[in-house]
Amino acid sequence: EDQVTQSPEALRLQEGESSSLNCSYTVSGLRGLFWYRQDPGKGPEFLFTLYSAGEEKEKERLKATLTKKESFLHITAPKPEDSATYLCAVLGSSNTGKLIFGQGTTLQVKP
Amino acid sequence: EAGVTQFPSHSVIEKGQTVTLRCDPISGHDNLYWYRRVMGKEIKFLLHFVKESKQDESGMPNNRFLAERTGGTYSTLKVQPAELEDSGVYFCASSQNSGDTQYFGPGTRLTVL
Numbered sequence: 001e002d003q004v005t006q007s008p009e010a011l012r013l014q015e016g017e018s019s020s021l022n023c024s025y026t027v028s029g030l031r032g033l034f035w036y037r038q039d040p041g042k043g044p045e046f047l048f049t050l051y052s053a054g055e056e057k058e059k060e061r062l063k064a065t066l067t068k069k070e071s072f073l074h075i076t077a078p079k080p081e082d083s084a085t086y087l088c089a090v091l092g093s094s095n096t097g098k099l100i101f102g103q104g105t106t107l108q109v110k111p
Numbered sequence: 112e113a114g115v116t117q118f119p120s121h122s123v124i125e126k127g128q129t130v131t132l133r134c135d136p137i138s139g140h141d142n143l144y145w146y147r148r149v150m151g152k153e154i155k156f157l158l159h160f161v162k163e164s165k166q167d168e169s170g171m172p173n174n175r176f177l178a179e180r181t182g183g184t185y186s187t188l189k190v191q192p193a194e195l196e197d198s199g200v201y202f203c204a205s206s207q208n209s210g211d212t213q214y215f216g217p218g219t220r221l222t223v224l
Contacts, residue, residue: 004153031210043115043202043215044154087154096166097142097209101154 002027002092006102013078013109021073021086021105029093033071035064036087038104044087047073078109113137115216117203123222129191132219134203136185142166142206143186144213145178149199157201160186161209193223 003026013019025033032051036044048057050066057064061082063074073086085106089099116135124130136143145157157176158168162183171178175194180186190197200220204213 032212034212036215041217043217046212046214049212089154091210096161097144097159097206097213098156098167098170099144099146099154099213100156101146103153 002090002094002100004088004090004100004102006086006088006105008105009103010106011108013075013107015079015109015111016077018074018076018078020075021107023071023073023088023102024069025071025088025090025100027090027092027100031091031093033066034089034091034099035071035073036089038085038087047086075107078107080109080111083107083109115203115205115214117201117216117219119219120217121220121222123224124193125224126195127192129189130193130221132188132190132201132203132221134186134188134216136203136205137214140205140207140214141183142209142211142213143180144204144206145186145188146202146204146215147199148202148218149196154202157188159209166209190221193221195223197221198223 035047048064085104087104089101118133143160148154156170159166160180177189200218202218204215206213
């Protein structure tokens with residue numbers, strides 16, 4: 001059964017303190033791993049798609065990496081506006097379009 | 112370009128009543144998905160439309176839930192009769208092709224009292 005586990009559940013950082021969020025997955029044939037950001041009361045906002053081990057993508061202070069078992073979202077010198085819940089989801093080969101989500105990591109960046 | 116829109120943003124109903132949620136996907140997106148997040152749990156898949164056809168409805172919890180997408184444009188999700196455990200946030204997403212990045216709407220928060 002496809003499964004996604006995110007850690008930690010919650011993370012508090014000081015502004016400028018870099019860190020990483022983890023997404024461990026089990027899936028039969030990975031077709032894609034997706035990172036989303038969700039602000040309170042809003043829908044998930046797309047950040048990155050990774051398709052194969054070794055792939056990396058960057059956007060401003062965020063960098064996503066992928067191995068055969070996990071993905072990391074690295075946050076470099078975060079700012080308070082980076083505070084949000086970060087969601088990881090996978091799409092497996094056995095599903096046409098069904099995303100399997102992790103529970104998310106809630107990040108708080110203090111000034 | 113307009114994103115995915117959902118209506119209403121909030122709905123509070125009594126147990127046993129009926130509620131209909133609406134989703135308008137991004138224009139040109141043939142694939143439309145419904146997801147739900149109940150308190151304290153992860154977002155879970157409900158079903159997937161390709162145009163007007165149901166491609167996968169494996170996540171629909173029971174026959175009180177009915178999803179339609181007449182004409183392959185907007186979709187509705189009806190809950191009849193609503194139960195307390197149906198409370199949660201219902202998200203709609205769309206993509207151009209199956210397997211492409213899914214773009215989510217803002218969600219409908221449903222509260223069943």
